[in-house]
Amino acid sequence: MATVLDVARRAGVSSAxxxxxxxxxxxxxxxxxxxxxxxxxxxxxxxxxFAQGLRRGRGNTVALLVGDIEQxxxxxxxxxxxxxxxxxxxxxxxxxxxxxxxxLRTILEAAPAMGLRxxxxxxxxxxxxxxxxxxxxxxxxxxxxxxxxxQRLHRAGIPSIVHEERAAGRRAVAxxxxxxxxxxxxxxxxxxxAVGSERYRxxxxxxxxxxxxxxxELVSDVSYRFAAGYEGTSRVLAAAPDxxxxxxxxDELALGAxxxxxxxxxxxxxxxxxxxxxxxxxxxxxRPALTTLSVHPATxxxxxxxxxxxxxxxxxxxxxxxxxVLRGSA
Amino acid sequence: MATVLDVARRAGVSSAxxxxxxxxxxxxxxxxxxxxxxxxxxxxxxxxxFAQGLRRGRGNTVALLVGDIEQxxxxxxxxxxxxxxxxxxxxxxxxxxxxxxxxLRTILEAAPAMGLRxxxxxxxxxxxxxxxxxxxxxxxxxxxxxxxxxQRLHRAGIPSIVHEERAAGRRAVAxxxxxxxxxxxxxxxxxxxAVGSERYRxxxxxxxxxxxxxxxELVSDVSYRFAAGYEGTSRVLAAAPDxxxxxxxxDELALGAxxxxxxxxxxxxxxxxxxxxxxxxxxxxxRPALTTLSVHPATxxxxxxxxxxxxxxxxxxxxxxxxxVLRGSA
DNA sequence: CTGAAAGCGCTTACAG
DNA sequence: CTGAAAGCGCTTACAG
Numbered sequence: 001m002a003t004v005l006d007v008a009r010r011a012g013v014s015s016a017x018x019x020x021x022x023x024x025x026x027x028x029x030x031x032x033x034x035x036x037x038x039x040x041x042x043x044x045x046x047x048x049x050f051a052q053g054l055r056r057g058r059g060n061t062v063a064l065l066v067g068d069i070e071q072x073x074x075x076x077x078x079x080x081x082x083x084x085x086x087x088x089x090x091x092x093x094x095x096x097x098x099x100x101x102x103x104l105r106t107i108l109e110a111a112p113a114m115g116l117r118x119x120x121x122x123x124x125x126x127x128x129x130x131x132x133x134x135x136x137x138x139x140x141x142x143x144x145x146x147x148x149x150x151q152r153l154h155r156a157g158i159p160s161i162v163h164e165e166r167a168a169g170r171r172a173v174a175x176x177x178x179x180x181x182x183x184x185x186x187x188x189x190x191x192x193x194a195v196g197s198e199r200y201r202x203x204x205x206x207x208x209x210x211x212x213x214x215x216x217e218l219v220s221d222v223s224y225r226f227a228a229g230y231e232g233t234s235r236v237l238a239a240a241p242d243x244x245x246x247x248x249x250x251d252e253l254a255l256g257a258x259x260x261x262x263x264x265x266x267x268x269x270x271x272x273x274x275x276x277x278x279x280x281x282x283x284x285x286x287r288p289a290l291t292t293l294s295v296h297p298a299t300x301x302x303x304x305x306x307x308x309x310x311x312x313x314x315x316x317x318x319x320x321x322x323x324x325v326l327r328g329s330a
Numbered sequence: 331m332a333t334v335l336d337v338a339r340r341a342g343v344s345s346a347x348x349x350x351x352x353x354x355x356x357x358x359x360x361x362x363x364x365x366x367x368x369x370x371x372x373x374x375x376x377x378x379x380f381a382q383g384l385r386r387g388r389g390n391t392v393a394l395l396v397g398d399i400e401q402x403x404x405x406x407x408x409x410x411x412x413x414x415x416x417x418x419x420x421x422x423x424x425x426x427x428x429x430x431x432x433x434l435r436t437i438l439e440a441a442p443a444m445g446l447r448x449x450x451x452x453x454x455x456x457x458x459x460x461x462x463x464x465x466x467x468x469x470x471x472x473x474x475x476x477x478x479x480x481q482r483l484h485r486a487g488i489p490s491i492v493h494e495e496r497a498a499g500r501r502a503v504a505x506x507x508x509x510x511x512x513x514x515x516x517x518x519x520x521x522x523x524a525v526g527s528e529r530y531r532x533x534x535x536x537x538x539x540x541x542x543x544x545x546x547e548l549v550s551d552v553s554y555r556f557a558a559g560y561e562g563t564s565r566v567l568a569a570a571p572d573x574x575x576x577x578x579x580x581d582e583l584a585l586g587a588x589x590x591x592x593x594x595x596x597x598x599x600x601x602x603x604x605x606x607x608x609x610x611x612x613x614x615x616x617r618p619a620l621t622t623l624s625v626h627p628a629t630x631x632x633x634x635x636x637x638x639x640x641x642x643x644x645x646x647x648x649x650x651x652x653x654x655v656l657r658g659s660a
Numbered sequence: 661c662t663g664a665a666a667g668c669g670c671t672t673a674c675a676g
Numbered sequence: 677c678t679g680a681a682a683g684c685g686c687t688t689a690c691a692g
Contacts, residue, residue, distance in 0.1 A: 046443035051669035053380035094424040113376035226615035285556035344663045381685035
């Protein structure tokens with residue numbers, strides 16, 4: 001592997017000059033610069049990342065911490081972030097939290113020594129800021145850009161990029177009510193999810209605006225995935241046979257809900273309409289196709305990249321609007 | 331951030347001794363070791379990754395290159411590999427290939443300078459070995475462990491971990507035939523997929539064994555995702571109205587196929603049975619639930635970790651068996 | 661068993 | 677505009 005010294009020798013200059021040409025810092029004569037670049041090409045020189053990192057005090061890697069890479073929100077985000085970071089020369093290190101606060105802490109504790117450029121925390125789980133807050137602040141103090149995705153941590157001084165949750169939930173439930181789908185159940189408040197409770201508040205707001213009562217038996221607290229949607233909906237159907245609409249806390253939950261409704265001998269949407277959350281890729285391909293609220297991973301990815309590129313001083317809170325995507329299920 | 335020198339001073343030893351204690355190489359007196367470990371704890375010392383990497387010539391990072399992180403096979407693999415690598419102290423860098431050979435080449439060209447410990451190439455696309463082969467060999471020559479996942483590159487000297495494809499495809503199609511589902515269509519040979527054509531050969535073998543003719547109008551070449559399954563199946567249904575079974579090249583394609591069958595006014599499985607490939611997470615939750623062939627990401631992940639841990643000398647080819655997972659669709 | 665010293669490959673004040 | 681030199685924080689032969 002060629003070193004900066006090899007390049008310097010071949011170009012007849014010092015290693016300092018090579019470094020200046022490559023970094024763009026400091027002035028170098030046009031002809032000298034050309035000679036250096038030619039030598040770089042000849043030797044196929046690529047700077048050693050460790051040496052660079054050691055000297056500069058940090059590297060080109062951003063850690064992305066996701067709740068669960070198998071969930072579509074996170075894999076879509078990962079994909080787009082990978083592209084957006086690639087465009088500004090940054091690499092992506094992936095950490096799967098598996099919704100574990102313990103794992104989050106472990107990772108954040110190891111982060112300072114890793115020379116990261118930034119940490120993007122994409123988790124909708126409630127974060128125990130008492131223990132995690134100091135860790136995040138420690139990262140910021142070493143000039144590591146910390147960004148929250150999907151959760152509002154801007155009050156703790158962490159730039160946050162989120163989708164609208166409450167307003168979106170309210171809009172979707174209002175739509176169900178307008179379509180004559182009351183009583184509407186809410187499946188998937190998701191205990192422990194910061195986002196889940198926001199969506200649920202949207203549900204409550206929509207009911208209140210329509211003058212409908214909040215019936216506890218119509219609300220199901222479940223966890224994230226399919227089976228939870230199935231079980232939660234089954235329970236609601238048993239407790240409230242008059243339910244005509246279901247707002248699910250996620251598309252996965254919505255799919256489970258649809259299965260439960262059908263296994264209950266009812267039809268979607270004729271008997272019970274279903275709305276999901278998150279516009280998952282297969283949502284358009286199940287039958288009936290899923291009506292849901294959009295998500296915008298590319299927009300998030302670009303916002304993250306911009307924050308990393310420009311350093312501190314960016315907006316502390318960016319809220320991305322969602323659209324109600326109408327398909328067959330509601 | 332504490333350095334090894336800080337630790338040395340606090341423990342009253344030299345930095346060499348600290349390094350020896352931490353690495354486990356070289357003998358250190360029991361009492362000295364204790365003093366060093368205490369100092370490490372006191373100062374919360376974590377070795378600087380760049381300095382370590384520069385000195386050792388490589389780091390603790392493994393690059394995982396996946397075809398498309400949004401496909402369930404890859405996200406499940408990523409999740410399990412993350413855990414398996416974590417257990418042996420390695421980090422995971424993720425690169426999304428987006429099924430682009432061009433991108434693969436770009437990434438592999440940048441890899442040597444990154445001080446990677448290993449490169450795990452999880453792609454089922456046909457790899458242009460004329461250009462990519464030399465890049466992989468260059469990595470191996472710098473003692474970077476290269477591992478192929480999902481595709482057999484063992485003849486090129488690259489340890490490969492794969493699932494059985496042909497035998498599994500044959501078994502599934504034979505099952506459809508046994509159940510009286512002939513003629514069986516094959517949707518998703520997937521031009522450009524090394525794995526897709528293996529699965530298709532299993533289909534051919536099953537037909538031959540059953541004495542059935544290979545009817546070209548029953549075979550659809552499509553790309554990976556849902557929409558392709560929908561279109562491919564629509565075409566097959568139009569060209570061969572007598573079709574009674576569909577073997578899909580993936581679960582995504584199977585879901586598209588089920589939608590197409592239903593939009594055609596037919597029922598799954600009564601009129602047309604469908605078998606997928608890959609046991610995707612939502613497969614059990616659609617209705618009818620998807621019959622499919624299993625996949626074993628945890629097994630793959632452990633095999634990869636073992637190869638990284640033990641370095642060269644491991645098995646060149648590991649084949650993981652698949653099970654036919656019977657559910658409602660066939 | 662332990663330490664002094666060199667060196668991995670960069671970058672950046674400093675000097676000219 | 678350019679170069680000589682120091683130094684980032686480790687690890688490892690080498691010497692004792």
